[in-house]
Amino acid sequence: MRRHRHRAAGRCGGAVSLDEVPPGSSAVICGLEGDEAFSERLRAMGLREGEPIEVIKQAPLADPREYRVGCVHLSLRCREARLVRVGQVSRASQPRRASP
Secondary structure, eight states, rough: OOEEEEEEETOOTEEEEGGGGGOOEEEEEEEEEEEEEHHHHHHTOOOOTOOOOEEEETTTTTTTTEEEEEEEEEOOHHHHHHHHEEEEEOOSSOOOOOOO
16 A cells, blocks of 8 residues: 655644644644545545644544534544644634534
8 A cells, every 4th residue: 555645835844643733723734644545535525735624623532523624524533633734733712612
């Protein structure tokens, strides 16, 4: 299985994996790691280099977590979120609450 690394130049200084970003925070996607099929699936869901992503909430046992990219809400398991590199992390003053 081939592994690919896709990186957006200039945004990855001090990059961390998406699973390290706490709920209520946002970041900018700077790269995708993993095999090409998985990277294509993530891009199809809107995870593209340079796009802002927000961590909405996490399940009680921390897996999966809900994210928002543009107007799309999606859930990723921690093992999947580890393959998304993000930079420019900004922590929200108060985490957003999910609407009922």
